Amino acid sequence: MRQTLTKATLMIPVLVYTVFSAGPYVWTAMMSLRTTDEIYKSHYGLPVPPHFWKFVTAWTEFGYATYFKNSAIVTVTAVAIITMVGAMAGYGFARRRFAFPWREPLFLMLFLSIMFPPQIMILSLFQILIKYGLFNTLAGLILVYVATELPVTIYLLRAFFAQIPQELEEAARIDGCTDWSMFWRVMFPIARPAVATTMILNFIYFWNEFLYAVVFITKQEIRTLPLAIQFLVSDQYFDIGMLATGLMIATLPVLVMYLFLSEWFVKGMTAGAVKG
Amino acid sequence: MRIGPRETSPKVTATVGDVRAAAPRARRPWGAIGLFLGPALFFYFAFIIYPVLVTFYNSVHTLRMDLGMTYEFVGLQHFREILSEDDIFWRAARNAMTWAVAAPIVDIPLALVLAFILHGRVPFARFFRTVWFTPLLMSYPVVGVIWLWVYNYDWGMANLVLRAVGLGGYAQAWLASPTTALPALILVTTWMFAGFNMVVMLAAIHAIPMEYLEAARVDGAGPWHRLFHIVVPLLRPTMVNLAILDFIGKMKQFALVWVMTRGGPMWGTETVATYVIKRAFEWKTLDLGYPSAIAVLWFVIIFGLSYGLTRFLQRREALEF
Numbered sequence: 001m002r003q004t005l006t007k008a009t010l011m012i013p014v015l016v017y018t019v020f021s022a023g024p025y026v027w028t029a030m031m032s033l034r035t036t037d038e039i040y041k042s043h044y045g046l047p048v049p050p051h052f053w054k055f056v057t058a059w060t061e062f063g064y065a066t067y068f069k070n071s072a073i074v075t076v077t078a079v080a081i082i083t084m085v086g087a088m089a090g091y092g093f094a095r096r097r098f099a100f101p102w103r104e105p106l107f108l109m110l111f112l113s114i115m116f117p118p119q120i121m122i123l124s125l126f127q128i129l130i131k132y133g134l135f136n137t138l139a140g141l142i143l144v145y146v147a148t149e150l151p152v153t154i155y156l157l158r159a160f161f162a163q164i165p166q167e168l169e170e171a172a173r174i175d176g177c178t179d180w181s182m183f184w185r186v187m188f189p190i191a192r193p194a195v196a197t198t199m200i201l202n203f204i205y206f207w208n209e210f211l212y213a214v215v216f217i218t219k220q221e222i223r224t225l226p227l228a229i230q231f232l233v234s235d236q237y238f239d240i241g242m243l244a245t246g247l248m249i250a251t252l253p254v255l256v257m258y259l260f261l262s263e264w265f266v267k268g269m270t271a272g273a274v275k276g
Numbered sequence: 277m278r279i280g281p282r283e284t285s286p287k288v289t290a291t292v293g294d295v296r297a298a299a300p301r302a303r304r305p306w307g308a309i310g311l312f313l314g315p316a317l318f319f320y321f322a323f324i325i326y327p328v329l330v331t332f333y334n335s336v337h338t339l340r341m342d343l344g345m346t347y348e349f350v351g352l353q354h355f356r357e358i359l360s361e362d363d364i365f366w367r368a369a370r371n372a373m374t375w376a377v378a379a380p381i382v383d384i385p386l387a388l389v390l391a392f393i394l395h396g397r398v399p400f401a402r403f404f405r406t407v408w409f410t411p412l413l414m415s416y417p418v419v420g421v422i423w424l425w426v427y428n429y430d431w432g433m434a435n436l437v438l439r440a441v442g443l444g445g446y447a448q449a450w451l452a453s454p455t456t457a458l459p460a461l462i463l464v465t466t467w468m469f470a471g472f473n474m475v476v477m478l479a480a481i482h483a484i485p486m487e488y489l490e491a492a493r494v495d496g497a498g499p500w501h502r503l504f505h506i507v508v509p510l511l512r513p514t515m516v517n518l519a520i521l522d523f524i525g526k527m528k529q530f531a532l533v534w535v536m537t538r539g540g541p542m543w544g545t546e547t548v549a550t551y552v553i554k555r556a557f558e559w560k561t562l563d564l565g566y567p568s569a570i571a572v573l574w575f576v577i578i579f580g581l582s583y584g585l586t587r588f589l590q591r592r593e594a595l596e597f
Contacts, residue, residue: 006499010393014404017390021408021471023433024422043431085315092312100304106317113324117528117578119552119571123564124330125323126556127345147323150316179308208415210531215553229417230535233424240425247418254413262406266475269412273476273521 025251032248036241058245062236066221067228068249074138074224075206078145082153082202085146087195090157091183095169107158114151118211121148126215136219144212149205153198156271160194161187200261200268207254225250334568341562354569365570368539368546369577375462375547376526380519382466387473388515392503394474395481405478408471420535423464427451451537454544461532461545469525473518480514481507516589520582527578548574 031039033047033054058064092098093107125144126135134140164187172186188195210226217223223231229243229250236243258265335355338348358365390408394401411419426433427450435447450460484507492502508515530549533539539546539554548570555567 007398010396010398013389014393014398018404018407021411021467024426024467025410025414027433028422028425044436085319088312089316092309092316097305098309098312100306100309110320113320115524115578115582116324116328117549117571117575118530119528119549120331120575121324121327123552123556123568123571124327124334127330127564128323128327143319144323147319150319151324154316179305180311183312204413208413208418210416210534211549211553214534215557226415226417226531229415229421233417233421233535243421247421250418251414255410258406258410258413262409265413266405266409269409269472270476270479273472 028244028247031241031244033245034241036239039241054242054245055249058242058249062232062242062246063220063228064225064246064249067223067225070138070222071207071225071250074142074145075203078142078149078206079199079202081142082146082149083195083199086150086153086198087157087188087191088183089150089154091161091187093154094158094161096166097169097179110151111155114155118148122212122215125212129216136217136222138222141213141216141224144216145206145209148212149202152272153202156198156201157191157194160191164190196264197268197271200264201272204254204265204269205272331568331571334565335572336569337565339564339568341564345564350565354566355573357566358570358573364543364546364551365548367543368548368551369574371458371543371545372527372529372547372549374458375465375529376523378459378462379465379469379526380522382462383470383473383522384515384519386466387470387477387518388503388508388511390470390474391477391481392499392507394478396499405471405475409475410471411468412472414468416531417535419464419468420532423467424451424536427460452541454542457537457541457544461536464532464536465526465529469522473522476518477511477514480511484510520585520589523585524578524582527574527581 027044030045030047031043033050033052034045035051035054038045059068093103129135129140129144134143168186168190169182172182177186208226209224210230213224213227214230217227220231229246232243232246336349336351338350340346340348394404398404429435429447429449429452434450435444438444438447448456451457488506488510489502492506497505528549529547530553533545533547533550534553537545539550552567552570552574555561555570556564
């Protein structure tokens with residue numbers, strides 16, 4: 001009896017916090033299925049009937065198709081590059097075979113740069129990108145994204161590669177593996193769980209990144225979703241309904257994946273937290 | 277950073293390698309080293325180290341964008357100006373510091389209590405954990421827009437709740453006043469990060485041997501007693517880490533401010549990060565040198581404070597055990 005009572009009292013703060021935590025997003029989700037007129041009549045009404053056509057309108061008439069495509073190009077390319085480059089470097093930093101005199105200080109420097117504030121690079125990156133014709137291009141944004149997430153990616157993968165037993169490496173070598181084939185045929189497949197963690201972490205970071213995008217992209221047709229939303233807030237300030245639909249388009253890819261892979265997402269984001 | 281250096285010390289790799297590997301071998305495989313590390317080092321030096329150095333270089337120059345980026349050496353003049361004359365910088369620094377100090381003070385205890393409750397075998401604990409973690413997966417612009425609506429004076433959720441519980445007198449335009457705007461933004465980051473901190477602490481609580489908590493329960497210790505006398509002391513290292521991460525993250529805060537208030541009203545939510553971008557691209561000064569100097573200064577302050585904080589908090593920890 002007393003136990004059930006304690007449980008019940010415990011549920012009160014849990015439910016209150018859940019309302020606080022989920023409320024704003026659920027409210028937005030409902031508005032995304034209602035027209036702005038309906039919303040102005042009652043801001044907290046249920047989406048009855050749900051206007052799913054709003055997603056089509058946002059996609060075709062308000063440019064979300066373009067912004068979504070830009071975000072997808074940047075995210076997928078950057079994740080692909082950083083995964084390969086980061087895994088190879090993590091391996092190179094981890095294994096004894098590749099030791100050279102300045103390797104550990106180099107790695108320490110790489111580690112410390114995880115917490116660099118972006119402002120220390122962003123203004124000169126602006127200059128550099130202009131100089132090499134990469135300003136206002138998705139390619140420039142991709143290069144910057146890869147570079148800024150490399151330190152944390154290498155740090156996480158190095159820790160994993162360092163744990164792989166030396167015996168395995170030697171067995172593979174006896175079987176005639178070169179360094180290159182050993183990495184891709186033996187080590188990389190073993191590291192798949194760690195690689196998946198960094199992929200998820202980087203995917204979320206690239207999909208949501210805002211600061212570099214706002215400084216390096218000024219052309220409307222190559223805006224990524226976070227950037228587009230910032231502009232749409234001022235352009236369609238009063239069209240709340242359509243903006244809410246846009247927010248759903250911007251968040252659903254990540255949230256749907258989170259629904260199926262929540263443990264992986266939690267793991268990825270927690271691992272990436274060294275960034276601060 | 278505590279999470280890092282301990283794991284990054286060279287010892288970690290050394291423990292795995294076999295003894296024979298330590299003996300002199302054939303020449304170093306420079307080809308393979310270059311192949312594996314080369315691409316990463318290219319990215320790292322071209323897009324991180326080189327820009328950082330350029331920023332330091334720019335900070336002692338005036339760099340006019342309208343005159344084709346002509347450099348003029350000015351020595352430490354920018355730094356003198358920032359520290360002695362620039363009221364907006366000081367305001368921005370104070371806001372960022374307030375944020376960086378207030379956020380952990382709110383986030384960490386809240387997350388601790390939530391984690392402790394979930395650990396107490398609440399039904400659907402996994403479901404709640406999943407929901408609470410979700411805000412972290414949204415971009416700042418999305419979060420910013422949603423919370424602009426939450427803080428809307430006429431129909432926002434914040435005032436709706438206040439009116440519903442009879443505190444309608446406190447309902448106000450939260451982002452329109454310099455005194456309430458910053459706390460309002462801090463609450464938004466709490467909304468984003470409390471779930472994340474909770475997850476980390478929940479994992480740490482699960483790592484506490486069950487016998488400790490069971491023994492205390494048998495001895496008649498109530499939940500609060502168990503929380504403060506067993507869980508909190510054992511979780512101290514985790515909490516210190518999370519607090520430092522929270523602190524550093526908030527010192528860099530940019531996006532939420534940019535989307536929600538642009539630093540206003542009356543510089544009430546200006547942070548150093550937003551001020552740097554404004555000085556570089558929005559003000560008509562067109563000088564990249566001055567904002568670079570602010571960035572350098574803030575970079576040094578962040579590194580100094582996080583180092584100091586790490587040392588200070590960890591020393592206290594050492595004394596207590």
